[in-house]
Amino acid sequence: MALIVQKFGGSSVANAERVMNVARIVTDTYAEGNDVVVVVSAQGDTTDDLIEKAKEINPKASKREMDMLLASGEQISIALLAMAIEKLGYHACSLLGWQAGFNTSSVYGAARIKKVDTARIKQEISEKNIVVVAGFQGINKYDDLTTLGRGGSDTSAVAIAAAMHADRCQIYTDVDGVYTADPRKVKNAVKLDEITYDEMLELATLGAQVLNNRSVEMAKKYNVVVEVLSSLERVPGTIVKETVKMEKMLVRGVTKDTNVARISIIGVPNVPGIAYKIFGKLAAKNINVDIILQSVGRNDTKDITFTVSRDHSELALEILNNLDVLEGLKIECDDKNVAKVSVVGAGMETHPGVAATMFQALFEADINIQMISTSEIKISVLIDINDADEAVRVIHNAFIPEE
Amino acid sequence: MALIVQKFGGSSVANAERVMNVARIVTDTYAEGNDVVVVVSAQGDTTDDLIEKAKEINPKASKREMDMLLASGEQISIALLAMAIEKLGYHACSLLGWQAGFNTSSVYGAARIKKVDTARIKQEISEKNIVVVAGFQGINKYDDLTTLGRGGSDTSAVAIAAAMHADRCQIYTDVDGVYTADPRKVKNAVKLDEITYDEMLELATLGAQVLNNRSVEMAKKYNVVVEVLSSLERVPGTIVKETVKMEKMLVRGVTKDTNVARISIIGVPNVPGIAYKIFGKLAAKNINVDIILQSVGRNDTKDITFTVSRDHSELALEILNNLDVLEGLKIECDDKNVAKVSVVGAGMETHPGVAATMFQALFEADINIQMISTSEIKISVLIDINDADEAVRVIHNAFIPEE
Numbered sequence: 001m002a003l004i005v006q007k008f009g010g011s012s013v014a015n016a017e018r019v020m021n022v023a024r025i026v027t028d029t030y031a032e033g034n035d036v037v038v039v040v041s042a043q044g045d046t047t048d049d050l051i052e053k054a055k056e057i058n059p060k061a062s063k064r065e066m067d068m069l070l071a072s073g074e075q076i077s078i079a080l081l082a083m084a085i086e087k088l089g090y091h092a093c094s095l096l097g098w099q100a101g102f103n104t105s106s107v108y109g110a111a112r113i114k115k116v117d118t119a120r121i122k123q124e125i126s127e128k129n130i131v132v133v134a135g136f137q138g139i140n141k142y143d144d145l146t147t148l149g150r151g152g153s154d155t156s157a158v159a160i161a162a163a164m165h166a167d168r169c170q171i172y173t174d175v176d177g178v179y180t181a182d183p184r185k186v187k188n189a190v191k192l193d194e195i196t197y198d199e200m201l202e203l204a205t206l207g208a209q210v211l212n213n214r215s216v217e218m219a220k221k222y223n224v225v226v227e228v229l230s231s232l233e234r235v236p237g238t239i240v241k242e243t244v245k246m247e248k249m250l251v252r253g254v255t256k257d258t259n260v261a262r263i264s265i266i267g268v269p270n271v272p273g274i275a276y277k278i279f280g281k282l283a284a285k286n287i288n289v290d291i292i293l294q295s296v297g298r299n300d301t302k303d304i305t306f307t308v309s310r311d312h313s314e315l316a317l318e319i320l321n322n323l324d325v326l327e328g329l330k331i332e333c334d335d336k337n338v339a340k341v342s343v344v345g346a347g348m349e350t351h352p353g354v355a356a357t358m359f360q361a362l363f364e365a366d367i368n369i370q371m372i373s374t375s376e377i378k379i380s381v382l383i384d385i386n387d388a389d390e391a392v393r394v395i396h397n398a399f400i401p402e403e
Numbered sequence: 404m405a406l407i408v409q410k411f412g413g414s415s416v417a418n419a420e421r422v423m424n425v426a427r428i429v430t431d432t433y434a435e436g437n438d439v440v441v442v443v444s445a446q447g448d449t450t451d452d453l454i455e456k457a458k459e460i461n462p463k464a465s466k467r468e469m470d471m472l473l474a475s476g477e478q479i480s481i482a483l484l485a486m487a488i489e490k491l492g493y494h495a496c497s498l499l500g501w502q503a504g505f506n507t508s509s510v511y512g513a514a515r516i517k518k519v520d521t522a523r524i525k526q527e528i529s530e531k532n533i534v535v536v537a538g539f540q541g542i543n544k545y546d547d548l549t550t551l552g553r554g555g556s557d558t559s560a561v562a563i564a565a566a567m568h569a570d571r572c573q574i575y576t577d578v579d580g581v582y583t584a585d586p587r588k589v590k591n592a593v594k595l596d597e598i599t600y601d602e603m604l605e606l607a608t609l610g611a612q613v614l615n616n617r618s619v620e621m622a623k624k625y626n627v628v629v630e631v632l633s634s635l636e637r638v639p640g641t642i643v644k645e646t647v648k649m650e651k652m653l654v655r656g657v658t659k660d661t662n663v664a665r666i667s668i669i670g671v672p673n674v675p676g677i678a679y680k681i682f683g684k685l686a687a688k689n690i691n692v693d694i695i696l697q698s699v700g701r702n703d704t705k706d707i708t709f710t711v712s713r714d715h716s717e718l719a720l721e722i723l724n725n726l727d728v729l730e731g732l733k734i735e736c737d738d739k740n741v742a743k744v745s746v747v748g749a750g751m752e753t754h755p756g757v758a759a760t761m762f763q764a765l766f767e768a769d770i771n772i773q774m775i776s777t778s779e780i781k782i783s784v785l786i787d788i789n790d791a792d793e794a795v796r797v798i799h800n801a802f803i804p805e806e
Contacts, residue, residue, distance in 0.1 A: 016459040050479070054486055056419040061486035068497050069482035072475040076453070079472035083457055083464035094471050099546060120546070143502060143523070 002167040007039040007157035012231040014044035023084035039135040039157040042073025063108035074134035093129040102138030111146035116163040151212025158215045162222035176230035177238035194244035202344040251345040251399040261313035261335035267301040291373035339388035342380040361398040405570040410442040410560035415634040417447035426487035442538040442560040445476025466511035477537035496532040505541030514549035519566040554615025565625035579633035580641035597647035605747040654748040654802040664716035664738035670704040694776040742791035745783040764801040
């Protein structure tokens with residue numbers, strides 16, 4: 001008998017029919033002899049609707065009250081899913097974040113899980129209940145409700161799996177696994193049977209969006225075996241774990257990320273400490289900088305170019321424009337015309353040919369590379385946004401030929 | 404400086420505009436130098452919408468999960484009201500039932516308040532917060548959410564007022580007080596400045612519906628001064644308390660209740676213990692029996708007639724039809740054509756003329772009386788439902804003449 005944690009997102013429980021579908025998956029897993037803990041998000045657009053209600057009354061509402069408001073969303077979905085499970089003849093018990101033992105930090109809207117006290121979950125399992133837990137939420141030291149921020153329900157599920165030493169954490173989505181490229185764009189994209197945490201982290205960061213990054217980091221830290229699979233089709237998904245068997249496939253995935261802005265600072269004086277001041281200030285405001293490129297400029301100056309996510313470009317510009325050391329310098333920002341395309345694969349670090357193959361594919365397609373960044377398991381290039389889909393296709397074909 | 408508990412029902416917080424209106428009433432009370440605890444219900448039709456969602460999935464959902472579902476309604480309204488109060492420049496803190504210390508019995512859907520642990524409310528008041536509490540809900544000894552049943556928010560408000568020794572408990576509604584009759588039906592109905600708990604209890608039971616009965620019982624028990632007033636017009640309401648100054652007005656109100664069914668059992672054998680068996684069985688299923696009439700029948704039998712609320716008539720019939728001692732007897736039920744009209748007034752017990760005046764008024768209007776019931780402070784008659792509005796008018800005119 002195994003312990004399985006299953007997580008279903010908002011679209012999987014958006015209406016009565018889908019809630020019943022989820023109940024069938026859950027009860028089938030239970031009927032196979034497993035203990036089951038299910039984590040669910042708020043139904044469909046509930047969270048957005050609640051945010052809208054709040055804005056109408058007070059656009060600057062305190063984050064404590066926003067969390068109080070938003071946490072009601074999962075409360076509705078856990079109760080409905082428990083009722084659906086009862087309808088199928090099984091015993092269920094829904095638990096709110098605080099009832100399920102989710103102790104978090106006090107940062108409303110973006111709380112971190114500090115500890116999951118699993119006593120209540122264990123008790124309900126021992127009483128033969130299927131346990132339905134509200135994702136995305138917890139309680140802080142003041143006994144106030146907190147939410148974990150975007151993608152929090154994935155993290156809730158992995159946290160329970162870690163605390164309970166579950167045999168598997170299944171994340172149900174609307175795709176049936178992790179693909180080597182977006183299957184809607186690249187017709188010979190291949191579904192991966194397995195992928196490492198590190199590869200998944202790179203893919204998640206790069207916009208594959210099947211799994212929230214925080215949850216993958218937590219899964220890696222506590223060695224939780226995660227499976228990404230579809231709530232609509234009953235087929236095996238992709239397993240995310242520490243090591244995967246070596247396959248002939250060198251590259252795990254080719255991804256496109258259009259949430260990118262390129263910022264350039266022209267003519268920076270060639271004195272020490274300036275890069276530290278620039279990137280220290282950005283980091284202090286929680287702005288993640290990705291690719292950084294420094295080139296020799298004219299007259300003993302240099303040009304510094306880097307990328308940030310598009311959402312952060314305005315704030316980044318504001319910070320740079322207020323930085324004493326950059327006074328009078330030209331700062332350019334392109335937050336509309338660039339995209340980042342990357343290849344990811346744990347095997348590539350020992351294969352120097354990967355970069356060459358990638359660049360050749362882009363050259364042959366006449367696609368200009370603006371910036372390059374490499375890590376042990378990925379190579380990213382910044383290119384024109386209009387070339388992005390074509391770039392993904394030609395790179396994918398170079399590594400995973402069309403059948 | 405006084406401590407005021409205010410309660411606003413679902414229609415008072417149905418949309419953003421009304422929530423802001425409530426926030427203005429609350430902050431005005433606070434600005435006058437009072438400490439304020441506000442109790443709110445779920446917005447408008449939220450509770451009904453949630454019940455609908457549940458029915459779609461499982462019409463026989465467990466009561467535990469129903470309470471989990473329904474409790475989300477007040478969670479939304481307390482957060483929104485706290486945000487509205489913040490918007491007006493005041494500090495607010497919303498608290499769920501369990502955070503506000505509402506410990507209840509374990510009966511889901513109809514929990515009784517066992518204790519209000521006011522530590523958290525007091526702490527928030529000491530920090531100069533306006534405290535916004537979710538009505539209708541609490542927590543049981545299993546740490547599970549419970550709801551108090553219909554009208555529970557009134558009871559929540561009175562319970563806080565009792566536990567905190569509040570100076571006043573204001574129940575805001577869509578009418579501006581308690582009237583001698585329904586002012587929409589009786590044009591010379593008079594608003595009462597004051598009314599006793601006992602009178603209010605009779606009025607509440609009889610369908611005046613401004614205050615839930617349980618809350619009046621609790622107010623009486625703990626001597627909480629309650630004020631019924633309008634959330635739309637800023638005028639003084641009606642004060643409910645232990646004793647009121649004697650006024651010339653003998654009768655406090657004339658009410659109509661159409662939620663009545665009349666059940667008759669014909670030809671009951673004239674042996675001891677049968678009434679006990681009938682009414683004992685009904686009481687065991689929580690069916691309240693109101694007027695009871697026993698008449699001599701033919702051949703040493705008797706006829707027993709009584710009224711129950713219309714919602715209970717089906718269940719009552721089922722119980723009676725399965726009762727051994729009634730086997731073969733004719734059982735009739737009229738749950739469509741009868742109404743109960745009552746006069747209420749603490750003064751009437753010492754004035755034997757009240758009943759005579761009431762019956763005369765009905766006689767002169769040619770209205771037939773089917774059953775009569777009297778208590779120390781009320782007289783009720785069962786009549787044809789088509790005569791009910793006319794009966795209220797003529798009785799009201801007999802005691803409170805048109806100006």
